[in-house]
Amino acid sequence: MNAFVPILHSKSALTPVDLESASGPVDVVLSEEALAAVKHGHAFVAASLRDERPVYGSTTGFGPLVVFDGRESAAEQCENVLQHLTVGQGPDLPPEVARAAVLARLWSLSRGVSGVSDTVVHALRRMLQAPFAPAVPTLGSVGASGDLVPLAHVVQALRGVGHAYVDGVRMPADEALARAGLDPLRLDGRDALGLVNGTSVTSALAGLATASLQRSQHVAVGLVALLADLLGAAPAFLAPPLLAAFGHPEVVTVGAELSSWLAGIDPSPDRPLQEPYSIRCTPQLLGAARSAIAWSSEVITRDLNGVSDNPLFFPEEDLVAHGGNFFGQPAAFASDLLSIVATQIGNLAERQVDLLVDPHRNGGRPPMLSTSPGRQHAIQGMQVLATSTVVAMRRCCTPAAMQSVPTNLHNQDIVPFGTQGALTAFEQARSLRLLHGCLGVALRQAIHTGSRRPTARRCADLAAALADQIAPIEQDRPLDEDIRTAADVLDRHVAETATA
Structure with missing residues (x-):
């Protein structure tokens, strides 16, 4: 076989x-x-x-x-x-x-x-x-x-x-x-x-970052929907005429995806007229991310299918061509953009974790989603991890694509540093998965500590997938493995439901 x-x-x-x-x-x-x-x-x-x-x-x-x-x-x-x-x-x-x-x-x-x-x-x-x-x-x-x-x-x-x-x-x-x-x-x-x-190492790193971020963008949509459902948010911020007026088709697409996730939701009458930006503005944020990832993916796919050697040989033209196809500027620009996109989606996830641990904003749940605050600390340490991770991602967002330093006896007198940019994008994509894992654990614990359960079918299915692999936190325990498990569950569940 x-x-x-x-x-x-x-x-x-x-x-x-x-x-x-x-x-x-x-x-x-x-x-x-x-x-x-x-x-x-x-x-x-x-x-x-x-x-x-x-x-x-x-x-x-x-x-x-x-x-x-x-x-x-x-x-x-x-x-x-x-x-x-x-x-x-x-x-x-x-x-x-x-x-x-x-x-x-x-x-x-x-x-x-x-x-x-x-x-x-x-x-x-x-x-x-x-x-x-x-x-x-x-x-x-x-x-x-x-x-x-x-x-x-x-x-x-x-x-x-x-x-x-x-x-x-x-x-x-x-x-x-x-x-x-x-x-x-x-x-x-x-x-x-x-x-x-x-430039095959650059293209490989950037390509792997792209594939990961494409998944993470869809995961972020599912997580937003589950958060909105657990809080009982009305989906008014997804009104198609509202999003169409914004003028960006990717925002309309994300709005439609969120509406699909939230189909059948029973909003809470206690919610304010307008939700915080970490819910209300997610079509605009994730729509922009979708657009940027798509552009980067197109550039990197071209890189993967081009030829970046020097010289190149064209027998039919009797041509030995010496030039600069090895200059990885396209992937450098695309990789820097991917790093920025990953970080802003990470910012969103970290802010959503912060919302869930705050008893003034989390729908009446206890602080830190602890079943016994003070005796048990639940996701308190995990929030610190999320904050640390997102700040590390921000610090890595300095663009590489214009950090040219002449080298090689000034033969290479201008260079794109695409390899470093692509490596950063790859690492940023991995960090974003962990932030989504943190948010997945937090949402699972929010279900355990709150009276409201998901009311939209797709949100309920996602909650069940998380609960199947992650136990509720009654007594404090190490959560490092749970975070990685949640990231895997989210990737798998969102991919499976997208193709179902």
Whole structure:
């Protein structure tokens, strides 16, 4: 039985969700046309070199040392590029990110215009079929000339140099290859530069952040609805003419989704005419978030399906094209926007937790949602976590996309720092999930400590899903695992109900 998740190279586009599939073994099904294009491109590189055409990185040194000759043989040129770039520092990227980067690199190289050999393409495909992930340090890329340093660590691990993971366990790379049943990668000619001279790490990080935030935006809608139902809020703030007048179609869409969640609600007569902004303004906030995430997703999807190498090879035009496709500015802008969006949705979740612990605003429930205030503190510590997390997210929102610092003997005299921006967006998306986990635990406890139960069917179903996995807090207990469990329940339940 085939245990792999198939990803078809002949499909229209590689998506951020496809990147998530690469966390475990996947089979990238390469079309005959793709394999033929790879062979054709590689043959054109060989012919160009035989004709003594100048080809960056094949006949020259690298970066500002392009004015000097490279090493004598093609194999030595592979060593030339890899060894000086194996300098990364800091903690490793999560293994699922490294695997997603390999998928993105394979997808790009399979277009056939990078000039690598089919040996490389098949080796990357075999790696993705195995439970193997290169150990890739977080520090080292400025997001221009591609992700040279982190991708060098990817290639070195595939050669058996450095470290790698098998089933999540870190070990020397040569041992990891043996355990995964993989042969060390052999490189020649154009292969090494083609593997490292692209923005695949940036695109993978940004793509994974996008997929996570798309889910979190839908989770936020469900959480708003459950909060509004538990307080007995009237859904007047969702009136279609009101939202249509705002002029933003995504706001109308979110309003319709909230109305679906709140269908059948029995509002409380004790609620004020206007709810606090953390309820009343959520269509506007989450609608804007939806719009921004959609734009970022479009940009990053283009990145995943473009080719970011240098040089590129076009046999039909007899063209060896030297340029700057490795300059990751689009993903840098998109990643910075994703970080801002994640933080504002996080701000909303933190404010909603604050509302629930306040006996003056939480619909008559006890302070901190404690069954015995003073003796039991319920979610008091969790609120401190939420506050800490959202402030950490705010501090990470300084844009990376314009932090240019010249480097590389001023060859790289302007750079986009997209890799750092994408890493921040990825981490912000993970933090937002935890904030939603906190809010999920708080809502579950609000049901336990209040007299009002959800009256809308979808809200009642979400409350039941949380209650099934998270016990009420009668006596104080560690909540760290409950927060992570709630985040998983929310992701799963909202995804399942969206497709039901």
